[in-house]
Amino acid sequence: MRAVVQRVSRAxxxxxxxxxxxxxxxxxxxxxxxxxxxxxxGVLLAGRVANLRIFSDDKxxxxxxxxxxxxxxxVVSAFTVQAxxxxxxxxxxxxxxxxxxxxxxxERFCESLAGLGVKVSRGVFRAxxxxxxxxxxxxxxxxxxxxxx
Numbered sequence: 001m002r003a004v005v006q007r008v009s010r011a012x013x014x015x016x017x018x019x020x021x022x023x024x025x026x027x028x029x030x031x032x033x034x035x036x037x038x039x040x041x042g043v044l045l046a047g048r049v050a051n052l053r054i055f056s057d058d059k060x061x062x063x064x065x066x067x068x069x070x071x072x073x074x075v076v077s078a079f080t081v082q083a084x085x086x087x088x089x090x091x092x093x094x095x096x097x098x099x100x101x102x103x104x105x106x107e108r109f110c111e112s113l114a115g116l117g118v119k120v121s122r123g124v125f126r127a128x129x130x131x132x133x134x135x136x137x138x139x140x141x142x143x144x145x146x147x148x149x
Contacts, residue, residue: 001041001105001146002081004030007054007139011074013123014130021121026071028133031109032081033102034095034146041145042105046112049073054139062139066118073113076123076131077106099126 005027012022029049033041055064055071066073079102083091097105103125114120123129142149 001034001037001045001109001144002032003045003049003143004078004081005049005052005054005141005143006030006133007136008074009134009136011131011133013074013076013121014132015124015127020124020127020129021074023072023074023119023121025136026069027066027073028131029073029075030078030081031075031106032077032079033097033105034082035097035101037097037105037145039105039108042109043112045143045145046109046116048143048145050113050116050118052141052143054141067116072119072121074121074123075106075110075113076129077102077125 008026008028010024011028013020050067051065053065054062055069057063079093079096082093082096085091106125110120110122
């Protein structure tokens with residue numbers, strides 16, 4: 001399971017011009033499930049996102065997590081996070097799980113994050129979405145449950 005985690009001042013997701021989810025200050029997480037992922041990957045990655053220390057303390061150092069900062073998280077499913085563009089000009093998505101498998105694990109990730117005390121908003125799984133965000137920093141972190149990077 002992979003995530004692109006962005007610290008944002010605000011973010012929102014839209015489907016057919018209608019708001020589907022939004023957050024104020026917090027995190028925007030683009031999430032995808034790989035073919036070899038299971039529930040434990042979602043639980044592990046939710047813990048890493050919740051405890052990622054990328055918010056500033058009173059000294060301006062990135063020492064606080066989303067849990068300590070009482071911010072929100074917007075989770076957007078994005079199979080393109082699994083893209084492999086090492087060969088040629090067209091990325092492949094061979095490592096992305098099928099939508100039947102991915103949806104349940106996406107939901108489990110969101111539930112795990114909420115279970116840690118994080119307020120979670122979501123995009124719409126498999127929908128064509130428009131995402132607006134105001135990146136704060138900019139801070140953008142890549143996470144992988146298999147720790148490949």
